[in-house]
Structure formats: C-alpha cells, structure tokens
Amino acid sequence: MPVCNIVDHRSNSYNTKVMIVFEDSCHDNCVIGSSQFPHHDKDVDYLGFKETSIEEGLKFGSKIQNDITMYIYDLGTDNYSDYQSIIPNNNINIYTKLNI
Numbered sequence: 001m002p003v004c005n006i007v008d009h010r011s012n013s014y015n016t017k018v019m020i021v022f023e024d025s026c027h028d029n030c031v032i033g034s035s036q037f038p039h040h041d042k043d044v045d046y047l048g049f050k051e052t053s054i055e056e057g058l059k060f061g062s063k064i065q066n067d068i069t070m071y072i073y074d075l076g077t078d079n080y081s082d083y084q085s086i087i088p089n090n091n092i093n094i095y096t097k098l099n100i
Helices: 054-061
Strands: 003-008 017-024 046-053 068-074 093-095
Touching (some): 054 068
Parallel strands (some): 003 068
16 A cells, blocks of 8 residues: 555646655654554655656555655646645755656
8 A cells, every 4th residue: 555645735636747745654643633654664755756747656656665645746846845844854856757
C-alpha cells in the first residue's frame, strides 16, 4: 500500500498537469487524529517532481515500498515557500521528470 494518502493543494482541481511531492506517511504520525504508519529503516524524506501528472505520480508512488503521502501542487509554482508547511528547512530535491 505505497500511496496511503493524497493531499491536494491545487487551486484548480481540474488541471492534471501538476507538481508532486512525496514524503513518508509516518512523518505525520504526530498530527492529532492522523492515521498511524510504521517508521522504516529507509525513510523517504522528500521527493519532488514538477511538470508531471497525477497518473505518473501514482505510478511512481506505487513503486516506493514505504507508506507514502503524495502532495499535489499547481504546475509552475516556483516559490518553494509553498512547501514549507510540509518540508522542514525547505529540504527538498526537485526533479524535472519522474523516472517510471
């Protein structure tokens, strides 16, 4: 069950060309009311991909063995401050394309 949660931050939910950020679902275990996920030896810190689609994101996410959360953002958002709410110290590697 790799993609366990999807958080959609798009302003237009009908546009499927997006930027996607993955993180281990266990990172949110401390949130009150959240589902609880096990920690893994090799956590997925943060992986970000721009110029992709939701379909490609789900395909890529299904290959990750950990339980992950997929965050969806509007394509073309170059201001990484949008991600600071989920990424401490803006610690993210942004890739142009998914390698599926």
